[in-house]
Amino acid sequence: MSILGTRVVRTEDPRLLTAGGTYVDDLRDPELAGAASVTFIRSPLAHALITNIDVSAALDAPGVVAVLTVADINDLPPPPPPPEEGFEPPPGSEAAPLPLGGHWSEPLLAVDRVRFVGEPVAMVLTDDSYQGEDAAELVSVDYEPLPAVASIDAALAGDSLLFPVTGTNVAVTAGASADGTAFDGCEVVVERTIVNQRLAPVPMEGRATAASWADGKLTVWVSTQNAQLSRFVLAGAFGMDPAAIRVVAPDVGGGFGAKIALDRDAILVAWAAKHTGRALRWVETRSENMVGMTHGRAQRQRIKIGGTRDGRILAYRNDIIQDTGAYPRMSGFLPFLTGLMAAGPYDIGHVAAANRVVVTNTTPISAYRGAGRPEATAAVERAVDLFAAEIGMDPAEVRRINLVPPDKFPYSSGGGAVYDTGEYVAALDKVLAAAGYSELRAEQARRRERGDVLQLGIGVASYVEITAADAAGGETARVMVHDDGTATVYTGSSAHGQGHHTAWAMLVQDELCIPMDKITVIHGDTDLIPFGTGTYASRSLQLGGTAVHNAAVDVKERARAVAADLLEASPADLELDTESGVWQVRGDPASSRTWGEVAAHAGPDGLAADANFTEGQPTFPFGTHLAVVEVDTETGKVRLLRHVTVDDAGTVLNPLLVEGQRHGGIAQGAAQALLEEMVYDADGNPITGTLVDYAIITAAELPSFELLVSETPATSNPLGAKGIGEAGTIGATPAVQNAVVDALSHLGIRHLDMPATPARVWAAISEATANSATGEGQ
Amino acid sequence: MKVTVTVNGGQVAAEVPDRTLLVHFLRDVAGLTATNVGCDTSSCGACTVLLDGRSVKSCTLLAAQADGSAVVTLEGLANGSGELHPVQQAFRAEHGLQCGFCTPGMVMAVVSLLEENPDPSEAEVRTALEGNLCRCTGYHNIVRAVLAAASERRPS
Numbered sequence A: 001m002s003i004l005g006t007r008v009v010r011t012e013d014p015r016l017l018t019a020g021g022t023y024v025d026d027l028r029d030p031e032l033a034g035a036a037s038v039t040f041i042r043s044p045l046a047h048a049l050i051t052n053i054d055v056s057a058a059l060d061a062p063g064v065v066a067v068l069t070v071a072d073i074n075d076l077p078p079p080p081p082p083p084e085e086g087f088e089p090p091p092g093s094e095a096a097p098l099p100l101g102g103h104w105s106e107p108l109l110a111v112d113r114v115r116f117v118g119e120p121v122a123m124v125l126t127d128d129s130y131q132g133e134d135a136a137e138l139v140s141v142d143y144e145p146l147p148a149v150a151s152i153d154a155a156l157a158g159d160s161l162l163f164p165v166t167g168t169n170v171a172v173t174a175g176a177s178a179d180g181t182a183f184d185g186c187e188v189v190v191e192r193t194i195v196n197q198r199l200a201p202v203p204m205e206g207r208a209t210a211a212s213w214a215d216g217k218l219t220v221w222v223s224t225q226n227a228q229l230s231r232f233v234l235a236g237a238f239g240m241d242p243a244a245i246r247v248v249a250p251d252v253g254g255g256f257g258a259k260i261a262l263d264r265d266a267i268l269v270a271w272a273a274k275h276t277g278r279a280l281r282w283v284e285t286r287s288e289n290m291v292g293m294t295h296g297r298a299q300r301q302r303i304k305i306g307g308t309r310d311g312r313i314l315a316y317r318n319d320i321i322q323d324t325g326a327y328p329r330m331s332g333f334l335p336f337l338t339g340l341m342a343a344g345p346y347d348i349g350h351v352a353a354a355n356r357v358v359v360t361n362t363t364p365i366s367a368y369r370g371a372g373r374p375e376a377t378a379a380v381e382r383a384v385d386l387f388a389a390e391i392g393m394d395p396a397e398v399r400r401i402n403l404v405p406p407d408k409f410p411y412s413s414g415g416g417a418v419y420d421t422g423e424y425v426a427a428l429d430k431v432l433a434a435a436g437y438s439e440l441r442a443e444q445a446r447r448r449e450r451g452d453v454l455q456l457g458i459g460v461a462s463y464v465e466i467t468a469a470d471a472a473g474g475e476t477a478r479v480m481v482h483d484d485g486t487a488t489v490y491t492g493s494s495a496h497g498q499g500h501h502t503a504w505a506m507l508v509q510d511e512l513c514i515p516m517d518k519i520t521v522i523h524g525d526t527d528l529i530p531f532g533t534g535t536y537a538s539r540s541l542q543l544g545g546t547a548v549h550n551a552a553v554d555v556k557e558r559a560r561a562v563a564a565d566l567l568e569a570s571p572a573d574l575e576l577d578t579e580s581g582v583w584q585v586r587g588d589p590a591s592s593r594t595w596g597e598v599a600a601h602a603g604p605d606g607l608a609a610d611a612n613f614t615e616g617q618p619t620f621p622f623g624t625h626l627a628v629v630e631v632d633t634e635t636g637k638v639r640l641l642r643h644v645t646v647d648d649a650g651t652v653l654n655p656l657l658v659e660g661q662r663h664g665g666i667a668q669g670a671a672q673a674l675l676e677e678m679v680y681d682a683d684g685n686p687i688t689g690t691l692v693d694y695a696i697i698t699a700a701e702l703p704s705f706e707l708l709v710s711e712t713p714a715t716s717n718p719l720g721a722k723g724i725g726e727a728g729t730i731g732a733t734p735a736v737q738n739a740v741v742d743a744l745s746h747l748g749i750r751h752l753d754m755p756a757t758p759a760r761v762w763a764a765i766s767e768a769t770a771n772s773a774t775g776e777g778q
Numbered sequence B: 001m002k003v004t005v006t007v008n009g010g011q012v013a014a015e016v017p018d019r020t021l022l023v024h025f026l027r028d029v030a031g032l033t034a035t036n037v038g039c040d041t042s043s044c045g046a047c048t049v050l051l052d053g054r055s056v057k058s059c060t061l062l063a064a065q066a067d068g069s070a071v072v073t074l075e076g077l078a079n080g081s082g083e084l085h086p087v088q089q090a091f092r093a094e095h096g097l098q099c100g101f102c103t104p105g106m107v108m109a110v111v112s113l114l115e116e117n118p119d120p121s122e123a124e125v126r127t128a129l130e131g132n133l134c135r136c137t138g139y140h141n142i143v144r145a146v147l148a149a150a151s152e153r154r155p156s
Helices: A013-018 A129-137 A152-157 A227-238 A264-276 A286-292 A333-340 A373-391 A395-402 A424-435 A437-450 A500-512 A540-567 A595-600 A655-674 A727-743 A758-773 B022-029 B086-093 B103-116 B122-128 B140-153
Strands: A036-042 A048-054 A064-068 A120-126 A140-145 A170-175 A188-199 A208-214 A217-222 A245-248 A280-283 A296-307 A313-323 A350-358 A454-464 A475-481 A487-491 A519-523 A574-576 A583-585 A588-593 A607-613 A622-632 A638-648 A706-708 B002-007 B010-015 B048-051 B054-057 B070-072
Touching (some): A013 B086, A013 B103, A036 A129, A036 A286, A227 A264, A296 A373, A373 A454, A395 A424, A424 A454, A424 A622, A500 A519, A500 A540, A638 A727, A655 A706, B086 B103
Antiparallel strands (some): A048 A140, A170 A350, A296 A313, A454 A622, A622 A638
16 A cells, blocks of 8 residues: 555654754854854844944953854955946736845945844854843944835835835835726725734744854755755855855754745854864844845725626726835746736636735845735735625625635636636535534624623635646655665755655655655755755645656666566566565566665666656645634633634645645634734834744643644645645635634624734724614724 | 753753853753743743743743753653653644744643643633634634643543
8 A cells, every 4th residue: 555645754853852953053064163153233223324323332342253254245246237228127927037136226335224123233253142232232233214105005106215216115116907897897996005924933943043154065954945056055155166165954943934035133143164274153033134125015905896796706906005115026927926916716707816015124024834825815805705795695605705716727717827627616515514514603693692702713714726836847856775675766846844855755756665763755856856946835745746756757768677687577567565675677586686786786867867847837726714713802812712623735745744834824824813913113113022022822822733634645746735825824824814703703803914913803893883882883 | 150950851961150040951962952942031931841840931930940950841741752741642633733943842831731631621721722822724723732741641
């Protein structure tokens, strides 16, 4: 029986559970012996000119090795010059470079201006980290404050500009403009402005980098989702041959998209190691992480939905304003993805999306678990509920009427994507049945009838998402069988908790019949794996896993030829016995040769194969989430009681790992709906800059989740796999948000922005009650 | 000042700056790096260890405060023969960890919880783990692991 599809416990765990992982702070490599500690001096102001930096007092502090400012960065090639013809808005998001360069480009250390609280201004190198905190206090920076642009409205007003030479705070404008006749046939049209609030990714391990420079070689250990991209970035920044740089991703304590790019802080640590010749290590504090690591989401959307009174949606539009923070690191990519997925899983005749990307004096925005797709789903799922409320139809029924039916695949969506395979209505019905939807509605009605303090809300969200959006970028793998019968897998994919080592070993065992405990998986070392793309966008299994599978298939065929030579038989007569895992002439166990014997006979290059798998198109996982919440109408407190989901990500390799991905995503989605928000005051000061203020969801605030099984294979890879990493944040967020609104709908409440904090819910209830007392509708 | 702590059964003594935190004593002096630092506000629990049998956040104590005490970290949990502690076993069987960063603190918090309450309900587990943050698992499998470990420990 194949091991694929079975619940295999992780090979990673014994080490993590007994010795703990080896994260950057835990590295004891000889090159890092005596490494100095790096402490960044960061801007305390959102927007200011730097008029002077005095490091003299810090230089005399105990343990100080060096204090570095932008004036010390005199040994790097210049960044590309800005365009000569003044500012030209870049063309459509699809074509805009990442990050946006020219006048919008981001320095390594602040030059003469700071643009967000937390921007690196100087760095202190000390023998130990305690000394670093002391010495950093002694670096004196004089600032001349400028008016802060702390909101989308302030950015659009343009009274203060982050990049004055551009003449605007709008970095990108893209997408469809006018509605034309799209909404002409609609009996009902609903419009609303909604907010998809700014979040902090908060991987439990923050950012961390260590670096050493010796004999012309730079070695950089970094907490990253892709070592190879990091090496590419460093080579460009330093004007170095990539072969002279080794990047290692040790154990990584979570990333969630915020460790895809190599941040300027990490580049600076590598530069400073090269510049000073001293090995260095930087491990950021959580307070530093909350403002220094990129944030996610941060969109304001104007949604417009129209259709007929019998529930058919005819037109939908989403106008997006993306707050991109102080530097447009993602250009227009995030709202582009929001537009691409605007239509969700619905068959809508007219779909349009447009976006503007504005800069503000806040932490830059980048990918966070879903990266533009949760924003698309949140918008359209709110729109469907608003439409359902307007026509007085059950929101689940409106979804059933409008979901793309199974006979329409592959389906060209109104947003511009081609959905590959799906059973959207089946997913909805499965969730409704498992949740006991009609009984929940009956219970809700009873509570309303009685006027209970604790009101019930039922939220439904159907979704489709795009995974491996950069399918053509592919992923690499090398599978090698050794003469002791063991195997090694080198993967360009980059695990940081997902369980790649287990999954890749399962794939190799399945193909080669070499037991998993004889298979070693290696990732994240550019000396061993120079080419690879990394782990993000839910791409790993479908691209990296398929590459491993293909390499294993290739190794098997090579082994067949070698074994044939060894046994003086025709390759066609050989078989790999699936029980014993040995090569033999078909039906003749006496002729058997072990993998070790075959590998030993393979010649000087050994028995190995490389693969680089690219998909012809991305894949489109889908599903439905149903959340049940209880709202205390006296306090505004929301409690998530149940969460039931179908998340169909194609053929499942290991249900244990897939469920883990779903659980984590659901928790983060529920957290966005209920608790989390990165808040700035009008001067651009972050006021949720620690884990005391920023409400990471805890075990006490969540129920156990009810996961249903559904597998509709993908057609673009031999594993039938789609991505699962981001399904939870995409499906759960609107389901929980819709549930909160649903709990209050009998009060006339149609919408509540996230997060549904007690204060916000209580205020909405109070307002609705007051309106109802004075006879005003909402 | 001179600090002497019994760590995982062995004595560790060193002259350290007065302000040295227990977590840094464990990591940098005792060389035990499983215990992680995940925040700077005593919020996340990644640094949880047992101090004289009770769970504490080792980022919130000075090493000096542990002078003369016994500390157990994740590394000290499995017995000498390498057999996993029931809590470690349950975390693996139930897939109660992903990136592993919160795991050392989470496991020690669970060991302490089950000492205090050998037969907790799901709600009690969830409340007891409120001070230990995990960003990967959504806590679902951590809770299952705790309940499984409790059931394993229960005399049949």
